[in-house]
Amino acid sequence: MSRVVKLAVIPGDGIGPEVIAEAEKVLDAATAASGVQFAKTRLSLGADRFLATGDVLTDEDLQTIAAQDAILLGAVGGVPNDPRLKNANIERGLLLGLRFALDHCVNLRPSKLFPSVPGPLASPGEVDFVVVREGTEGAYVGNGGVLRPGTPHEIANELSVNTAYGAERVVRYAFDLAQKRRHKLTLVHKTNVLVNAGGLWSRIVGEVAGEYPDVATDYMHIDAAMIHMVDSPSRFDVIVTDNLFGDILTDLAGAITGGIGLAASGNLNPAGEFPSMFEPVHGSAPDIAGRQKADPTAAIGSVALMLDHLGLTAESERVTQAIEADIAERTGAPRTTAEIGTAIASRISA
Amino acid sequence: MSRVVKLAVIPGDGIGPEVIAEAEKVLDAATAASGVQFAKTRLSLGADRFLATGDVLTDEDLQTIAAQDAILLGAVGGVPNDPRLKNANIERGLLLGLRFALDHCVNLRPSKLFPSVPGPLASPGEVDFVVVREGTEGAYVGNGGVLRPGTPHEIANELSVNTAYGAERVVRYAFDLAQKRRHKLTLVHKTNVLVNAGGLWSRIVGEVAGEYPDVATDYMHIDAAMIHMVDSPSRFDVIVTDNLFGDILTDLAGAITGGIGLAASGNLNPAGEFPSMFEPVHGSAPDIAGRQKADPTAAIGSVALMLDHLGLTAESERVTQAIEADIAERTGAPRTTAEIGTAIASRISA
Ligand SMILES: CC(C)[C@H](C(=O)O)[C@@H](O)C(=O)O
Ligand SMILES: CC(C)[C@H](C(=O)O)[C@@H](O)C(=O)O
Numbered sequence: 001m002s003r004v005v006k007l008a009v010i011p012g013d014g015i016g017p018e019v020i021a022e023a024e025k026v027l028d029a030a031t032a033a034s035g036v037q038f039a040k041t042r043l044s045l046g047a048d049r050f051l052a053t054g055d056v057l058t059d060e061d062l063q064t065i066a067a068q069d070a071i072l073l074g075a076v077g078g079v080p081n082d083p084r085l086k087n088a089n090i091e092r093g094l095l096l097g098l099r100f101a102l103d104h105c106v107n108l109r110p111s112k113l114f115p116s117v118p119g120p121l122a123s124p125g126e127v128d129f130v131v132v133r134e135g136t137e138g139a140y141v142g143n144g145g146v147l148r149p150g151t152p153h154e155i156a157n158e159l160s161v162n163t164a165y166g167a168e169r170v171v172r173y174a175f176d177l178a179q180k181r182r183h184k185l186t187l188v189h190k191t192n193v194l195v196n197a198g199g200l201w202s203r204i205v206g207e208v209a210g211e212y213p214d215v216a217t218d219y220m221h222i223d224a225a226m227i228h229m230v231d232s233p234s235r236f237d238v239i240v241t242d243n244l245f246g247d248i249l250t251d252l253a254g255a256i257t258g259g260i261g262l263a264a265s266g267n268l269n270p271a272g273e274f275p276s277m278f279e280p281v282h283g284s285a286p287d288i289a290g291r292q293k294a295d296p297t298a299a300i301g302s303v304a305l306m307l308d309h310l311g312l313t314a315e316s317e318r319v320t321q322a323i324e325a326d327i328a329e330r331t332g333a334p335r336t337t338a339e340i341g342t343a344i345a346s347r348i349s350a
Numbered sequence: 351m352s353r354v355v356k357l358a359v360i361p362g363d364g365i366g367p368e369v370i371a372e373a374e375k376v377l378d379a380a381t382a383a384s385g386v387q388f389a390k391t392r393l394s395l396g397a398d399r400f401l402a403t404g405d406v407l408t409d410e411d412l413q414t415i416a417a418q419d420a421i422l423l424g425a426v427g428g429v430p431n432d433p434r435l436k437n438a439n440i441e442r443g444l445l446l447g448l449r450f451a452l453d454h455c456v457n458l459r460p461s462k463l464f465p466s467v468p469g470p471l472a473s474p475g476e477v478d479f480v481v482v483r484e485g486t487e488g489a490y491v492g493n494g495g496v497l498r499p500g501t502p503h504e505i506a507n508e509l510s511v512n513t514a515y516g517a518e519r520v521v522r523y524a525f526d527l528a529q530k531r532r533h534k535l536t537l538v539h540k541t542n543v544l545v546n547a548g549g550l551w552s553r554i555v556g557e558v559a560g561e562y563p564d565v566a567t568d569y570m571h572i573d574a575a576m577i578h579m580v581d582s583p584s585r586f587d588v589i590v591t592d593n594l595f596g597d598i599l600t601d602l603a604g605a606i607t608g609g610i611g612l613a614a615s616g617n618l619n620p621a622g623e624f625p626s627m628f629e630p631v632h633g634s635a636p637d638i639a640g641r642q643k644a645d646p647t648a649a650i651g652s653v654a655l656m657l658d659h660l661g662l663t664a665e666s667e668r669v670t671q672a673i674e675a676d677i678a679e680r681t682g683a684p685r686t687t688a689e690i691g692t693a694i695a696s697r698i699s700a
Contacts, residue, residue, distance in 0.1 A: 089542060089545065091542045091543075092542060092543060092545070096543070119472075120471050120472060120473075120580040120581055121470050121471065121472060121580075122469075122470060122471060122472040123470075139508075139510070139543070139544060140543055142545075144510075144544070144545070144546040144547065145546055146546045146549070146550070149549075150553065151514065152514050152515065152518075153513075153514060153515070154513065154514040154550055154553075155511065155512070155513050155514075156511075156512045156513075156546040156547045156549065156550035157509055157510065157511055157512070157546060157547075158489075158509070158510040158512075158544045158546055158547045159507055159508070159509050159510075160489070160494075160507065160508040160509075160510070161505065161507055162505070162506045162507070162508075163503075163504065163505050163506075164501065164502050164503060164504040164505075165502065165503070168502070190594070190597075192439060192441045192442060193441075193442060193446070193489070193490055193594075193597075194489060194494070194508045195439065195442070195492075195494070196494040196495060196496045196506040196507060196508055197494065197506045197507075197508045199496070199506065200496070200504055200506035203500070203504075222597075222598055223597050223598055223600075223601035224601065226598060226599075226601040226602035226605060227601055227602070227604070227605040227609075227610065229602075230470040230471075230580060230602070230605045230606060231470055231605060231609075244540070244543075247540075247543075247572075247573050248572055248573055248576060248598060249576075250573075251573035251574065251576040251577055252576035252577070252579075252580070252602070254577070255576060255577040255580045255581060256580060259577075259581075260577065
């Protein structure tokens with residue numbers, strides 16, 4: 001009896017559809033012989049959908065998505081400064097909407113540097129770490145407000161909400177991951193200023209650390225982490241941090257490991273109550289959309305994370321190996337989005 | 351009649367006293383022939399003072415400091431994890447205490463890369479920008495709190511408060527500065543998530559921009575700024591941003607321009623109601639303290655910023671030129687803190 005995985009596919013805007021086409025190509029190749037079938041439901045969400053219908057994410061969309069086993073998303077967001085999108089905030093309504101509604105508490109973002117990939121650092125050393133970013137709390141909760149808008153007396157507040165419940169599940173995930181890796185966990189925060197949230201995170205890491213005596217923990221302020229990320233990134237194994245610091249840190253991590261064209265991510269609901277969502281870290285890049293210029297590697301890497309999350313470990317491993325083999329042979333000669341996808345897929349089928 | 355400048359000198363902890371000794375050496379050299387006298391009041395504040403007396407910053411300290419014309423500060427903060435300092439939070443009580451009490455709304459942090467300085471980037475290009483960081487608002491206001499501390503139901507909140515009044519004065523300062531430089535201003539924020547604070551900052555920049563038609567403005571999300579900072583830092587001229595993003599961005603800026611041993615800063619009260627404070631961006635580095643290993647260049651650069659702020663433009667220029675000449679001839683051969691200070695001072699006296 002073959003297993004059926006219900007998969008929501010959300011190609012999205014800009015380069016989203018192009019990179020997702022390649023991700024699906026690789027997914028097909030990796031699972032062809034596995035006995036696992038992917039029953040796909042395609043949703044057209046994003047700026048184009050908003051412009052056509054005025055909807056960002058309806059209850060019906062959400063119900064459809066919540067009934068799937070996993071979600072593969074390309075990228076969402078329209079052309080910057082498009083006046084018709086002024087009040088839409090697609091990223092917030094759709095991307096954050098899904099992360100919050102589906103309780104994606106772990107935002108998993110691995111970074112690995114390959115010798116063949118040109119990066120901005122002169123001598124980075126071996127770089128291979130994972131950022132475990134909290135995904136449902138912090139400054140992202142949308143609990144802010146404005147008083148006296150548009151006046152010289154305007155006050156704009158943003159509330160960062162952090163709970164023991166929310167931090168602990170992410171911290172546990174990070175410790176488990178560190179145990180499978182190089183047994184090192186770094187908490188990044190700003191405890192000397194954000195004493196309340198920082199105190200909570202430090203306490204939880206300290207408490208959970210007691211259960212993982214084989215994992216060494218340390219602490220770094222977010223500003224110091226900036227320095228170490230460019231000076232000595234090989235020191236990191238697993239980094240655990242809050243939503244906003246994680247956002248900032250992972251773009252830097254992507255940049256130093258060859259650009260966010262390679263950076264994959266998983267928005268995980270580890271408890272399995274809702275489908276997890278897999279997406280490249282990059283955005284919709286409308287400036288290069290439709291021209292086969294985007295690198296689909298990040299989207300394909302997200303497929304590897306998805307397969308792993310679904311328990312299809314061998315299939316995930318094959319995708320990762322195919323990506324790494326492809327990357328290892330990159331010469332800098334330009335290839336189209338489809339050429340890269342086909343190259344990776346055919347390594348798997350071969 | 352000679353002008354007297356009342357100067358508070360706060361050497362602080364760790365390497366603070368060593369770098370401040372060199373900063374004073376250079377200050378003396380630069381102002382010897384100027385007719386300006388610096389009447390110094392030395393305050394011993396920081397971790398050592400706290401351990402001796404239990405005080406971080408008394409009302410009397412504050413009154414003494416507020417009565418000066420300027421403040422030169424080394425670095426404060428004890429040995430990390432010293433249990434006796436657990437609840438002291440010297441950085442917050444003293445550094446932030448002074449920034450807030452003296453209304454240091456502009457935190458000015460220039461970054462410039464010198465060809466002779468080894469940095470982490472392979473091909474940075476010409477890097478010369480200034481971050482104008484807001485210094486009295488945002489997530490630094492200390493308006494957070496904890497509910498059910500220490501329990502599995504703990505909630506830790508941090509409130510970021512942003513006002514039109516607070517943003518506008520900093521934005522105006524940044525535009526003025528851009529006009530004296532390469533006429534380019536970049537707002538860095540996270541408007542797609544922090545819609546309230548981001549909306550305020552965008553509105554103020556948009557409004558003030560109308561008065562500076564010769565300054566080109568653009569906008570960058572903080573995460574995207576991470577990427578550009580390592581990929582194409584030469585694109586920046588003046589960056590204006592909030593307190594927390596500014597903290598993060600300036601450590602990265604310091605790192606890519608040769609390390610925070612070179613990064614100077616000014617905490618400015620542009621209206622002149624209170625003394626402005628000048629300090630290296632680096633911390634007290636207790637691990638290398640007392641061994642003449644610290645680079646005093648950041649502290650000396652802070653003297654240059656101070657002289658400029660005091661209207662001693664020619665003297666400031668001489669310090670900057672001496673620093674740049676010294677840096678240009680650096681070979682990587684180790685020098686003591688005092689040797690670097692003396693070398694820079696003697697270029698001025700020569
Ligand atoms: C688009 C934006 C809302 C999102 C975030 O801030 O989380 C993105 O930057 C990311 O990192 O996935
Ligand atoms: C020590 C700390 C409170 C301070 C800050 O966060 O502002 C420091 O990092 C800085 O940048 O001056």
